[in-house]
Amino acid sequence: MTIQWFPGHMLETKKWLQQSAARADVILEILDARVPRASENPWMDKFTRNTPRVKVLNKMDLADPDVTHQWLTYFKDQGIGHALAINAADRSLAMTALEQAVQQVPHNRARKKKVLVAGIPNTGKSTLLNTLAGKKVAKTGNIPAITRHQQRTSLPNNIDIYDTPGILWPVIEPPRRAYALAITGAISDTALDYQDIAWFAAGLLLHRYPEHLVARYRFLDPLPDNEQELLEQIGRARGCLKSKGRIDFHKAATVLIQDFRSGKIGKISVETPYDINDEEKNSAPTHI
Ligand SMILES: Nc1nc2c(ncn2[C@@H]2O[C@H](COP(=O)(O)OP(=O)(O)OP(=O)(O)O)[C@@H](O)[C@H]2O)c(=O)[nH]1
Ligand SMILES: [Mg+2]
Incomplete structure (x- = not known):
């Protein structure tokens, strides 16, 4: 991608x-x-x-x-x-x-x-x-x-x-980088699938900042163990519903992304120098 x-x-x-x-x-x-x-x-x-x-x-x-x-x-x-x-x-x-x-x-x-x-x-x-x-x-x-x-x-x-106007480069790779930029609002929301951006944010928050999630969304009990469940619980609690009570995942994604961008979920970093070092090591060519 x-x-x-x-x-x-x-x-x-x-x-x-x-x-x-x-x-x-x-x-x-x-x-x-x-x-x-x-x-x-x-x-x-x-x-x-x-x-x-x-x-x-x-x-x-x-x-x-x-x-x-x-x-x-x-x-x-x-x-x-x-x-x-x-x-x-x-x-x-x-x-x-x-x-x-x-x-x-x-x-x-x-x-x-x-x-x-x-x-x-x-x-x-x-x-x-x-x-x-x-x-x-x-x-x-x-x-x-x-x-x-x-x-x-x-x-x-x-x-x-x-x-100066902000500039990007024509092709953003790898996908992790594109999502990291999208979640902070550096790339237009129309450039990626909005729900995919929320999925990325949900994974990051569940993995690294579960205590921030619990503090912001007090209805999370117990804390979901996957992205879909987190978005479902947010959608249900915030009234993001379609007909027959089905969750409107686009609306639930909007809640999570807006809360992240405005800092309402807390002070969150998307990447650490350790992640980058690991990524670079894993992508380094192997010489025999
Ligand atoms: N919380 C927070 N918000 C900031 C900070 N700096 C800028 N913002 C907000 O970030 C958004 C973007 O700020 P801009 O100054 O327009 O960013 P820019 O780099 O000039 O953007 P482009 O002109 O599109 O390249 C605005 O809503 C600002 O209020 C900061 O240090 N902290
Ligand atoms: Mg500017």
């Missing part, structure tokens, strides 16, 4: 990003703290080869704090020195991210520092820009591909910051 969702403006942004990444003084790469690996755009390494980069794990308020800590340690161990976790709406954390970025740029009074904010859709790039500007300069929203054009904003201390 491959997932394709690559609206036309992303190709244009790709070309623009390729040119401007080289001209920028530093890049703030905005990742989603719940999926720090899945939300890394594989093109970013290529585009930013000689430009310093700071990895920003945004939406830390929605992610499992222990797992976010593991990710920051992982990036440090990998030699990626500049990584931090923030909530883009928090001014002091947003300023820390900007300061870390600006510290990478050699001081030159005569020149404005160019900071490029880049990443996949819906990771909070425009929100960060608004927080840094102290007013609403960019449109934001909880669906992917809100920003369609790059935008420059001047900040104090001789800084120009550039917001």
Whole structure:
């Protein structure tokens, strides 16, 4: 199974990003703290080869704090020195991210520092820009591909910051990565089967965060032992019913996905550095 969702403006942004990444003084790469690996755009390494980069794990308020800590340690161990976790709406954390970025740029009074904010859709790039500007300069929203054009904003201390449209790549593989992105809202909900996204979320929650499920859905007694039963119980309790009392799984999926995205189920991370290491080991070619 491959997932394709690559609206036309992303190709244009790709070309623009390729040119401007080289001209920028530093890049703030905005990742989603719940999926720090899945939300890394594989093109970013290529585009930013000689430009310093700071990895920003945004939406830390929605992610499992222990797992976010593991990710920051992982990036440090990998030699990626500049990584931090923030909530883009928090001014002091947003300023820390900007300061870390600006510290990478050699001081030159005569020149404005160019900071490029880049990443996949819906990771909070425009929100960060608004927080840094102290007013609403960019449109934001909880669906992917809100920003369609790059935008420059001047900040104090001789800084120009550039917001960019979120971009993905044409084919997203493996399926785990596509579901991880879909559950956080980085891919359009129409690109995958909505119930499959909920199934993925149900599996993750049952396996890793059963106590969060019990706290959110107090009617779960006993805790279901599979995805279908979980969605059935949520559907029944929340009145997601079709004729003759049958469960409307699409509606039940909507409840679970919306609760996940809004943080109502709790602080949840979809992937840990350990999962990624295992995945990479398992997919490594075997040499005899
Ligand atoms: N909880 C939480 N929500 C955030 C945070 N940052 C952004 N958001 C929300 O995430 C959604 C997407 O934010 P945007 O700033 O529009 O994201 P973007 O990266 O500019 O998205 P595109 O322009 O589509 O690429 C909005 O609903 C924001 O309010 C954060 O740190 N925590
Ligand atoms: Mg935006």
